[in-house]
Amino acid sequence: MDTAIKTVILSTLIGRPIYFVMKKNNKTAKKIFSSLIFIGLSALISASGQHPNLLLTKQGVKEIQASLGKYANFDKSVNELKAIADKALNSEIIVPLPLNEGGGYTHEKHKNNYYEMNAAGTMYQISGKSEYAEFVRKMLMKYAELYPTLGLHPSKRSETPGKIFWQLLNDCVWLFHTALAYDCIYDYLNSSQKTNLEKNLFRPMAEFISNGSPANNEVFNKMHNHGTWATASVGMIGYVMGDKNLVEKALYGSNKDNKSGFIRQLDVLFSPDGYYTEGPYYQRYAIWPFMVFAQVIENNQPELKIFSYRDSVLLKATNTLIQCAYNGNIFYLNDALKKNYKTQEIVYAVDIAYKNNPKNTFLLDIAQQQKSFIVSDAGIATAKSLNIVKYEPLQFHSVLLRDGANGDEGALGIIRAGKKDKTQMCLTFKATSHGLSHGHYDKLSISMYDGGNFVLTDYGAVRFLNIEPKSGGNYAKENHSWAAQTIAHNTVTVDETSNFNGNIKVSSLHHSDIQYYDFSSNQIQIISGCENNAYKNVKMQRTVAVIENKTFSYPIVIDIFRIISDSTHTLDFPFYYRGQMISTNIQYQKFTAQLNPLGTKNGYQHLWVEAIGKNEKPVTQFTWVEGNRFYTITTLGNSNTKYLMTRTGAGDPNFNIRNETAFMMRQPMVKKHTFVSVVEPHGFYDENKEITENFLTSIRKIELLADNEEYSAVKISTVDNNTFLLIALNKDFDKDREHSIKIDNQTVQFKGNYYFNELTK
Template sequence: MIVKKYICFILICFLFACKKDNKAAIKNNVEQNTASHPSLILTQKGVKNIKAQLGTIPLFDKTLEDVKQDVDAEISKGIAVPIPKDFSGGYTHEQHKKNFLILQKAGVLYQILDDEKYAVYVRDMFLEYAKLYPTLPLHPQERSYARGKLFWQCLNDSNWLVYASQAYDCIYNWLSKEEREHLENDLFIPFANFISEKNPQFFNRVHNHSTWGNVAVGMIALVMDNDELLQKALYGLKTDSIAANLKDDDGGFIKNKDQKVGFLANLDEPFSPDGYYTEGPYYQRYAMYPFLIFAQALENKKPELKIFEHKNAVLTKAVEALINLTDKDGEFYTINDAQKGMSYYSRELVTAVDIAYHYGGNNPELLSIAKKQNKVNLDDTGLAVALGLKNNLDKPFRKKSITLTDGPNGNQGGISILRNNNLEVIFKYTAQGLSHGHYDKLSFFMYNNGTEVIQDYGLARFVNIEQKGGGNYLKENTTWAKQTIAHNTVIQNETSHFNGKYSIGSKNHSNQYLFNISEKIKVVSAKENNAYPGTELHRTMAIVTDSSFIKQPFVLDIFNVIGTSTNKYDLPFYYKGQIMQTNFKYTQQATLKTLGDKNGYQHLFVEALADAPNSNLKFNWMHNNVFYTLTSATQATDKIIFARIGANDPEYNLRRDPTLIIRKTNTKNALYVNAIEAHGSYSPVSEFSVNAYSSIAKIETLLNTKDYTAIRITNNNKQSKLFIFSNTNPDKTTAHSITINDNEFNWVGSYTYN
């Protein structure tokens, strides 16, 4: 009996020890699985560094306090997770949007401040979503090609998951294993599968929509260490179920099923080697957040991918490219679909600047942008920026004249910006720009001292304003904003470039002919041969700085049109401001009629008509107390049209902006030669005007052949300058010799000005 009792005792001790060891093993395994959090945007090392320096880094401390106030205010209101029903701008849409932004901030505050109330708030909101999400059908609004559940489109659902993933990462260790399993099984995994597997037409594309979708799945995959989801995010779905010609929300077509998809494809194709994003800066700004936030997470979790080195560090180049695509006030140029006023003060660009600084070699010029933004990311990158500013390492970001190529290999045209003193000329000769592209090859717009002078319309949409189409794109975006007549470029026979068809436009692009920058003259030139079959468009623009001739820099614009048949050509100038004076008589129309009945012409009221002068048109206007003059070499057969946007627009969806159109009719070849001056000023306080009139007395064409165009500019003092341009040889080393009116001219290079 004693032996048996002893054996039983030994056995019990052994089993107890095994059980204890098993518990320890389980505990160690759990600790091993959770030890890596946070690891996406915040890291354990980064949190430790931040905590060690709190109170000593002014900009970081300020941002932290601002975020804390925002989140505390939302916590005091309680959690609201409404059943979705609204378009953009509606209550349910805006509430779910606010939720994902606050979730991300609250997660960060928990890590930095060690205050559990933020973790509790994040957990409790996630639990509410875990109750709601499994019950949700598709969103009741049916407009989108890919309807979401929380939002009317999968794009916004993806926004939610990108931000929510960061919050989940921040409280991952704080949650119990059971809570994590519940959230992952009932919310996060179904959410990721819905965005991807259930919506391949959204997920498997090259487009900013898909970038958000790819990143949403990838971010939650990294939190959960789910390699299957991560592979989907990086490389797309392996499926043949994509319809080749399925239309998206904007009327563009989805790429065919054989194209590479996933995050890496979206990184490779839309970006040029210069960092220009083919959809334009407005959507580049929007897409930079998922691109960079996922890159940061991959750098932290999967450093072997070397994502910031991908495509010769295109992501950090893209941030600098974006800043170069802003005016004096930091507002993005309205290229393609773009809302005026969006700027590098947006939350996406705060993130982008900090990440580009931290991972792109600590460019001190980026610090000057961060200083203007006056806030930073509450993570490792924001800490780096705040420390750089604290140590006075910032240098001014110097915007120069620049060309940014378009296309994945940089061979699909591009954008050129000419800058001199306060003048900025933006010249567009790009690829189509995916579904957000407009049909406006060789168009331009102009700024003076940060103010639009010759404008691009931008998009026809009131973003997130429910009263206007649920905050979505309006039909006028297609019927007006995308059409060529809405832009400052030549229109042939009242028909848009590529007949306004995406399927044609997406296969073509313009080509740069010349880009040459010097102190005296900055020149860009490009050609477009496919906008109209049988017609070649060639536009050359220059900013000339010659104070001994014209006091202020002026813009020279030469637009050569070579056709194979007789056509009608229109060249509009969408000027901003009030007409002061013209040198021609015009007749105001007693009854407003439209300029045409389609291709955007149906949206223009004709306000006045005139015959052009048989020499020079002079059009003088004032904007923001500065005077401007357009001088154009015209013929008596040319027509002048004063028009205003707003016809066939009963809901007032379009701005009532004016335009001046120079029309040439019954002609095969056409040459437009224009000069634009910014001059003088008016003071409403002193009521004095200074230098209110043009300094250019005359502009004339001395020669225009296949090979050469020669323009003479004469000022009010009867001094003349000659600009001669080679139309067929842009080589900088070629010697040229031509005779004009018995005078011989010799020079080396593509042009001469003297």
């Protein structure tokens, strides 16, 4: 056989044997061979070779067309998309030179452009009307003309600027949406138009995002929501163009070694329970590219079984996100703004999650609340099922959500109690890892929702999203100087210094731990956590129990917070409350003529001291009203305890910080101290009907009967002489261990990590 002849078999590339004979130095043959290789590789990513093949497919288009007029809310979603597209068709196509930051003209115009292209592309598929496709083509051609001329965005605010937007993240979001539009009109375009777009726009943009600079490459390979948007956008345009190289980089990282990329993000960013390490607010944001790109992968490479990957972690993540909310509003934890179930990212997540696991019929309850659908295969599948499948309303429940890739980096506890309606109490207990760049220094902090309101609050973020005069729509500097600091949270601050001295690199090396929890009882739900690294040689241990008993109108919270150290420290423990102060039994001085900040740094510079006082009695009470309920904090103190009433706003020349009030306990110069508090919702207030009931707390006294290395015992007495005893273990946790403890001249025997009982019935 002539050694100058080679036989090439491409069966593994395109599914059937192709034999090709190529002679050495035959340039024509080599070109043909290269073309076959490209065709074969493309077949690996898009076996059908059909478009659309991302979020919308040809089968999905047929189902949508056949369903129009049958499902009112889905029709509404189609009509909303059509309205966007029709308005765009009747408007001038403007692709401005990038200039502004978030909320500015060019920022919003480029954002609207990708929404309009996506809407028009989808409407082209549904209606078949070429004017929609032509609109997308014309706009894309303008971008293909502009993009090669662009340098970095003129704003210097971001360390990773984009070209179209002030930060690379927004360029990724632009490509994410535009890839969907390009997919929808792909077959409308001729080969020279595709070549132009891919040569001058899509390939350069994918290269810029993934490798335009060392910083961009770092983002592309980063375990962070920015990395997810980057890999999803590059992967999606790769699938449309049939570019196996781009797809593999998106899936497995720049080096294709699975040490980074989308698949690795699934391994690292979610816990086994589907909790996202940056917290619920950014889980809401990240779930969008995660779920959309996963659906794209499923449509193009179903053999990867992406929705089954890691025990279906993406489907778990959607369920977990839904649980991280109160009355549909996402919890304020870490950097967070007000968002709810009706945001488009959660609409996408719910539809895609349901399509890929229709056994989760509770998702239909969320879809019914949203009354909105993606105009895609997943959207029509969900809309159809909503009309024909029987489903139960979503049941919210108490749950422990582990943090960390292996579930061993602390957890978020969520306790729900009371009526299973919109007035139900919900308490969050945060004992997690830091949460990457959006995390706060808030170890062992709590928040409480009750009566339909946010009662004990977490500030969230200092940001005016997309309002350009406010820090370019980005995070204000007060987000770091205030919102992220420990004193801004319902937890203990030691020596006016934030956890880990406010050092994110150090904080990211550690996490809090859950010591035990039990949510199984109708009488008591309890969780206990510890933090041993936030302050040098200081151990922090917090146990929180939610009690339901006929003695109380609503569930109450018992809070035991222990601080142990070998040296003396000053401890500040605020409760940030929403509402209006009603009364207190402390003797305080209200500063009415002049206010001073509480301190000079670590968030203290942003707190006005409005009043300060002391109480000669050991039991201090503070009552406020929010909505139609009264709330009272009853807490133990001593002659050294100082009580402060503070309000945010100091050191804030640009009025960036919201008005938030706190009732704060300060315990000066102690080695060990245990804060014991009870939070009781009570009474009823109706301003319209002028009705006031039970504005006084039912708690008369709380006593710390024992507090040592082994256990803490708290006795609660009511005005009606009912008494309750809670014993919480402080070490050697074992739910099967037997205990016999002498408390208040009585021997108490119990099994497990805690004991609770009503002593008088």
